[in-house]
Amino acid sequence: MFGIKGAAERLNGFGFEMADIIKMPFWFGFASYRLFNTLGFSYLAGVVLFSFCIWLDKKVNKLKDYIHKERAKIGEKLGNATTESFNHIKNLKFYNWDTYFENEIRSRKAEDIEMEKKVEKYNLLTEFLWCFIPDQMSSVSIALFLYMGNSLDLP
Numbered sequence: 001m002f003g004i005k006g007a008a009e010r011l012n013g014f015g016f017e018m019a020d021i022i023k024m025p026f027w028f029g030f031a032s033y034r035l036f037n038t039l040g041f042s043y044l045a046g047v048v049l050f051s052f053c054i055w056l057d058k059k060v061n062k063l064k065d066y067i068h069k070e071r072a073k074i075g076e077k078l079g080n081a082t083t084e085s086f087n088h089i090k091n092l093k094f095y096n097w098d099t100y101f102e103n104e105i106r107s108r109k110a111e112d113i114e115m116e117k118k119v120e121k122y123n124l125l126t127e128f129l130w131c132f133i134p135d136q137m138s139s140v141s142i143a144l145f146l147y148m149g150n151s152l153d154l155p
Contacts, residue, residue, distance in 0.1 A: 042144035046137035053133040057126060064122050071115040078108040 035043045085092060085101045092098045146152070 039141055039145050040148070040150070042141050042148055042150075045144045046141040049133060049137050049140055053129050057129055060122050060126055060129075064119060067115055067118050067122070071112060071119070074108060074111050074115060078105065078112060081105050081108060 032043075032047075081101065081104050085098075085105065089098075092101060142152075
């Protein structure tokens with residue numbers, strides 16, 4: 001019952017937000033039109049910069065997806081080796097194979113940690129993209145506007 005009630009509340013909230021979602025392209029078009037009329041072609045520099053940010057974000061996310069798949073494979077091998085070691089601990093101790101399995105588990109854990117480091121590096125790159133580049137859009141547009149010989153004055 002709680003699951004159905006929660007889903008109904010989310011659907012109800014989505015219904016209220018639908019009006020804003022439908023209006024969004026119109027507001028975006030209007031804002032783009034006004035900015036283009038005010039700034040001219042210098043407005044396109046910010047749009048190009050933002051488009052570059054979106055393109056680069058898609059590339060980074062594809063790379064992160066690949067790394068997550070590889071990390072899942074390593075995690076599965078690590079889990080299998082660990083489970084196998086625990087299930088057959090008496091045999092491992094009897095035949096003195098415990099160091100072999102211990103080294104295998106340690107090496108797979110080290111691979112997993114290296115993959116996690118890669119993921120975190122790409123997460124930092126994504127954070128940089130979405131924190132730095134959108135802030136530069138207005139600066140680039142205004143700088144290009146002034147470079148084109150226009151002046152900033154109050155109407």
